[in-house]
Amino acid sequence: MFVKMRWTATHTCAVIALAAMSFGVPTTPAKAQVTAYKQAVAEAAAQDDEVAAFYRQANYAPLWTGEGEVFTARRAALMAALADVDKHGLPASRYDAAGLLNKMKAAHTTRDIGMVEVALSLAFLHYAHDISSGILVPSQIDAGILREVPRRDGTELLKGLSTNNPRAYFASLAPHNPEYRELMKEKIRFERLIAAGGWGPTVPANSLKPGDSGDAVVAMRNRLIAMGYMERSVSRDYDAALEEAVRVFQHAHGLLEDGVAGAGTVDEINISADDRLKSIVVALERERWMNIPRGKRHILVNMTDFTAKIIDDGRVTFETRSVIGMDQGDRRSPEFSDEMEHMIINPSWHVPRSIIVKEYLPQLQNNPNAARHLIITDSRGRRVDRANMDFTQFSTRNFPFDMRQAPGDANALGKVKFMFPNANNIYLHDTPAKNLFSREVRAYSHGCIRLADPFDFAYALLAVQTEDPQSFFQNILKSGRETKVDLEQHVPVHLIYRTAEIDARGRTEFRRDVYGRDGKIWDALQRAGVALPSVQG
Known part of the structure; x- marks a missing residue:
C-alpha cells in the first residue's frame, strides 16, 4: 500500500509506519557487513564536514538505521516533522520527504543502508537548521538587515538527537517564545479564513466619515464585522458603533485613532487576508532569525x-x-x-x-x-x-x-x-x-x-x-x-522590523511595510517554495 502512496501531510500516519520499517540489519552483524556499512557511511558523510565529524566520533555507529525502538522512534520523529513543516510556514518541497521514503524502501544491501543512514542525517540537519534559524540569509535579502542568525553546530545537533527522546528533541528545535507559537496559530486561522472566502468585498470609496451612508459604508461595516472588529449590524449609516469599530481597527494597525476612515485607513481595511497571511509567514521566518x-x-x-x-x-x-x-x-x-x-x-x-x-x-x-x-x-x-x-x-x-x-x-x-x-x-x-x-x-x-x-x-x-x-x-x-x-x-x-505582531489577546496586529523589507522577504520565501491559498478577500 505504501508504494502507491503520495506524500502529503494527510498521510502522516502511513508515512511514519513506513519509517518504522526494519532495515534488516542484524544487531550484531558479521564483520564484513560492519565494514561495508562503515565504508558506505564514511563515503556518504564526506559531503558534509559536520556530518562526517559526527560519524567519526561515533565510530560510524548507526543513528537511524539500527534495529530497536529508539531507531524506529527517530525515523518516525523525522518523518512526522517533515510532514508538518507547512505549519511553520516552511515549504514541504524543500525536504523531498518522498524521495527519502523511497530510499528507505529501496535499501536492501548493507551499502544501501549506509547511504540511507547518512541521507537521514542530512535531511535532519537541513530541517533542524531551517526550523531553528530560518531558510533565508537576512543580509542577502536587504542590506539593512544586519541580524546575525544563530546557526547551531550540526555535529552537536546530531549528538543531541542521539542522547535525547526523539519527539521531545524535535519539539525543542523551533523557537520557544510565545510569539512564535501564537503566530503559528494565527497562520492556521488565516488559512481557514482564506479557504472560506476571506473578508468579502473591499470598500469602494477613497474615504468615509461619521454621518455618511450608503453602499460603501455597508461594505466597510461588513468587512469590519468579518474581521472581528464590531458586532453584527444592519445599519447603512456611519454611526457611533461603526466609528468605534474603525477606531479599534486603527489601534490594531498603528493608525491615527480618530474614528474617521481616511484614505490610509481605507487602504488598510482593503488589504486582503492573503497579504496579511504573508506578513504572518514572514514574521515566523523573522522569529527564527531571532531564536536567541x-x-x-x-x-x-x-x-x-x-x-x-x-x-x-x-x-x-x-x-x-x-x-x-x-x-x-x-x-x-x-x-x-x-x-x-x-x-x-x-x-x-x-x-x-x-x-x-x-x-x-x-x-x-x-x-x-x-x-x-x-x-x-x-x-x-x-x-x-x-x-x-x-x-x-x-x-x-x-x-x-x-x-x-x-x-x-x-x-x-x-x-x-x-x-x-x-x-x-x-x-x-x-x-x-x-x-x-x-x-x-x-x-x-x-x-x-x-x-x-x-x-x-x-x-x-x-x-x-x-x-x-x-x-x-x-x-x-x-x-x-x-x-x-x-x-x-x-x-x-x-x-x-515586524509588520505582524501578536497582541495581549492573542490576535495579530499589523503594520505598514515602511521600508519594503517584508515584501522582499516574502518574494524570497516564494522562490524557496512557500505558497499560500489563493482566495483573495
Missing part, C-alpha cells in the same frame, strides 16, 4: 510600529513613541541586536562623516558661515577659523575636518543619548523636534532612533541601580556638563 535569548530585561524597538519598549520578564514595563530613519538610501534604520552600555546626559552631537560631506560641505562651499551651530575642528581638536578657510578646495573624499554641536536646547540629540556601541553608529536619543511624534508615519531621522519620552526612558533604566533615578538624572542634566553614566547591568537592545 532576548534577555530577562531588554529593549525592543519595532521600526514599523514606531515604538521603543523596555521588557522585563516578558512584560512591557515602559513604552514610548519613536522616530526611525527616513525611507531613503542609507538613512533607513538597520536591524540588529547589541547591548546598551551607557547613556550620555547633555551630549555633544558629533556629526557623522556621511552627513558632513553630503549635507554640510556643500553649504560651507557656498557660504563659510553656514551651519553656525556646528563647531568645526581639525584632527588635533583645534577650532577652525571659518573666515580664513576656503572650503571649495575640499571634496567629499578629502574633507579633513570634524564637526560637532555643543550640548544645549537646540542640540540634534536633545538632552540625552543611549549608547550600545556598534559599527553602524546607531543609538537611541532625545530630539528637539517633538512635533514629529504626533505623526502617524514617523520615518524622518538619519538612521538613529529618536524617543518621545527620553527622560522617562532614562529613569526606567536607572531605577535598577539608584534609589531616586529622577533626581540623579536631573541633577546631572541641570549641570549642563556632558556626562557619561554607565549602566551597571548592560541591557540587550533589539532593533526589529
Whole structure:
C-alpha cells in the first residue's frame, strides 16, 4: 500500500509506519557487513564536514538505521516533522520527504543502508537548521538587515538527537517564545479564513466619515464585522458603533485613532487576508532569525510600529513613541541586536562623516558661515577659523575636518543619548523636534532612533541601580556638563522590523511595510517554495 502512496501531510500516519520499517540489519552483524556499512557511511558523510565529524566520533555507529525502538522512534520523529513543516510556514518541497521514503524502501544491501543512514542525517540537519534559524540569509535579502542568525553546530545537533527522546528533541528545535507559537496559530486561522472566502468585498470609496451612508459604508461595516472588529449590524449609516469599530481597527494597525476612515485607513481595511497571511509567514521566518535569548530585561524597538519598549520578564514595563530613519538610501534604520552600555546626559552631537560631506560641505562651499551651530575642528581638536578657510578646495573624499554641536536646547540629540556601541553608529536619543511624534508615519531621522519620552526612558533604566533615578538624572542634566553614566547591568537592545505582531489577546496586529523589507522577504520565501491559498478577500 505504501508504494502507491503520495506524500502529503494527510498521510502522516502511513508515512511514519513506513519509517518504522526494519532495515534488516542484524544487531550484531558479521564483520564484513560492519565494514561495508562503515565504508558506505564514511563515503556518504564526506559531503558534509559536520556530518562526517559526527560519524567519526561515533565510530560510524548507526543513528537511524539500527534495529530497536529508539531507531524506529527517530525515523518516525523525522518523518512526522517533515510532514508538518507547512505549519511553520516552511515549504514541504524543500525536504523531498518522498524521495527519502523511497530510499528507505529501496535499501536492501548493507551499502544501501549506509547511504540511507547518512541521507537521514542530512535531511535532519537541513530541517533542524531551517526550523531553528530560518531558510533565508537576512543580509542577502536587504542590506539593512544586519541580524546575525544563530546557526547551531550540526555535529552537536546530531549528538543531541542521539542522547535525547526523539519527539521531545524535535519539539525543542523551533523557537520557544510565545510569539512564535501564537503566530503559528494565527497562520492556521488565516488559512481557514482564506479557504472560506476571506473578508468579502473591499470598500469602494477613497474615504468615509461619521454621518455618511450608503453602499460603501455597508461594505466597510461588513468587512469590519468579518474581521472581528464590531458586532453584527444592519445599519447603512456611519454611526457611533461603526466609528468605534474603525477606531479599534486603527489601534490594531498603528493608525491615527480618530474614528474617521481616511484614505490610509481605507487602504488598510482593503488589504486582503492573503497579504496579511504573508506578513504572518514572514514574521515566523523573522522569529527564527531571532531564536536567541532576548534577555530577562531588554529593549525592543519595532521600526514599523514606531515604538521603543523596555521588557522585563516578558512584560512591557515602559513604552514610548519613536522616530526611525527616513525611507531613503542609507538613512533607513538597520536591524540588529547589541547591548546598551551607557547613556550620555547633555551630549555633544558629533556629526557623522556621511552627513558632513553630503549635507554640510556643500553649504560651507557656498557660504563659510553656514551651519553656525556646528563647531568645526581639525584632527588635533583645534577650532577652525571659518573666515580664513576656503572650503571649495575640499571634496567629499578629502574633507579633513570634524564637526560637532555643543550640548544645549537646540542640540540634534536633545538632552540625552543611549549608547550600545556598534559599527553602524546607531543609538537611541532625545530630539528637539517633538512635533514629529504626533505623526502617524514617523520615518524622518538619519538612521538613529529618536524617543518621545527620553527622560522617562532614562529613569526606567536607572531605577535598577539608584534609589531616586529622577533626581540623579536631573541633577546631572541641570549641570549642563556632558556626562557619561554607565549602566551597571548592560541591557540587550533589539532593533526589529515586524509588520505582524501578536497582541495581549492573542490576535495579530499589523503594520505598514515602511521600508519594503517584508515584501522582499516574502518574494524570497516564494522562490524557496512557500505558497499560500489563493482566495483573495
